[in-house]
Amino acid sequence: MKFTQSQLRILEIIKNKNKISRKKIAEELELTPAAITKSIDPLLYSGIVLEVAQRESTGGRRATDLSLNKYWVGKILGISLTPTSIITAIGDIEGEIFKTNSYKIEKDDELTSYLEDIIETELKEESGVKVISMAITGLINSENGVILFSPHYKRKKIDLKKMIEEKFKIPVLIENDVRAMALTERYFGEVKESENYVVLNVSEGIGSSIFMNGELLSGHGFIAGEIGHVVMDRSSLRRCSCGKRGCLEAEASNSAIINRLVSMIKLNNYSCLKEKLKKEGSIDILDVIEGVKARDFLTTKVTTEAMVIIAHSIDMIISLINPEKIVLIGEIFKERLLLSTLKLELQKVTLEEQKYDLIVSDILNEMHTYNPISIVRHNLFRKNIWRDEL
Template structure:
């Protein structure tokens, strides 16, 4: 069945409060007790909500409070497909995370079969799973569960929702990773009270997600937020994964910084990372950030140039969307010198009247665990998928 908007608001309130009486729900929603009773009755009949008599007494009988029925709602099997691993998490829509683990992706050619194998194993171990949530990089049509395009897995027009649902006979949700990050920030981190914010994720690639008036903005074709493919330097020769040159991702992502360091060192520019590159044949973004911390000149120069470019992209976000908050996700923003560089450049290019809060996410190490659980929470309370 489809629940009414009032019922969804009641359910979300019960989730947020853990337990709450009908009287308090009526007070907070500005509705009559009779209207609340009418909305709650079907929820009780379906077993989605339970009555509990453990409320605090003010002198008389203990009030009857409403709680969500964990047994009815079951658990979520969350799967985040990163470029190198499957991150598995098991949780529930109350926001509890029960377990997590990671499987390395060794071969993208048979990734769907590998994915099915992992899901089968997890369902044997976890008997209470009632929904599967998949989060992955690339362009995702979250309404029909189709991966439009993902350069990391070389997938095009893959209907993951239908494929996994037919195999395991469980409802499946599919979402883009950066949009899921916005939901994780909303339900698990510092933006629980924010209705308008942007998440900017800088890692191997660059992407953003937009949370407006309490919901995700997907855009026409489900490709809003692809700021990584905005051309920032039209004279650049650096080719992006999308095929264009001079994109933000090609100029300022972790991989772009590493690639530039590699090229500069090979052209005999001095860096303390030269010996490491000669020994290992590769350097990582962690190597570069460590060198920045030690004030290696070349590493600092390359990373600072990237930060200036990122600042200019944030200026575009602020000017177009005027968000309440911009949340930064990525290793680069953990380095204090680089973060200060970003803030100073933003001060130069933004107007004094453009009020915004700049926040570095502290979910970085756990975000892939929270992402798929957040997608289910959002879909249940905001998109009315209870009928499934």
């Protein structure tokens, strides 16, 4: 059905609140009860909205809550593309996950063909999927569903939404992975009541996303939040995936930390990770964190220096945007010494008047599963674009 502007506003409130009474909706929108009833009745009749369990009475007639009908939205096939894997999940709008899978990306894989094969496999195994939602690393035009540039996949200008919709005849939503993280934190994380916050993700790369005045900011050209490609050290010889040298990502990402550690160990600097590197040929960020916990001097030196650089990048965010909260996403932030180093350096470089809450995400391990679900939830009633075939 086509929604009126009043219905879209009502549906957005119901979606965000999960359960809310007609009276509360009327108060928020400053509309009369009659106007609210006129807009809500067609939504109830069509099954988009349900009347749910009544609240306990506080005197007088008990109010009936309204809730979004998750079965009207249907099942979601969520897909998260990381630099090394494709993670799929079948779930619903409320965040219930029915199944997950992970597919490794090999160097010789042709990305779009591989992705189409995975979608075909998932749809054959699960009936009732009504929308495909993707969170992808790189520069993403979320309005048109186009990959503008993805340095990890070495691909540019892929009209992925059109390609997938034409093949499978199912609506597709596509968003940048870190912007999707901001939505996941809003709907399933620690910032449900916040209208102004920034997410900083440190993993193989570094990215940020901005949620201001209740809106997810994409920026001109859909590249807002690409803080990983801000040059932090102009004298650095470390090359970033974007081609520049000295970027935040090249200096302080997981990959940057590991590469620097490996190089220094190979130059015969002592580290407790030396034997593992020799035996297995590589180390990962969890190994690095174990090295910090063991207070290995070289590992601690490299990681704390990275945290100082990250602190300076957060100082830029605070000075430019002044967010209420900053959500940190990444394994490195879970280590107490490193988090303490970050906080201490922030105290040195920020003004006393700059008030903010620093939060470490507690849903890191489920982030890639929830990101596509959050994209659907965010876009569901924001514009009059949701199609009847859903």
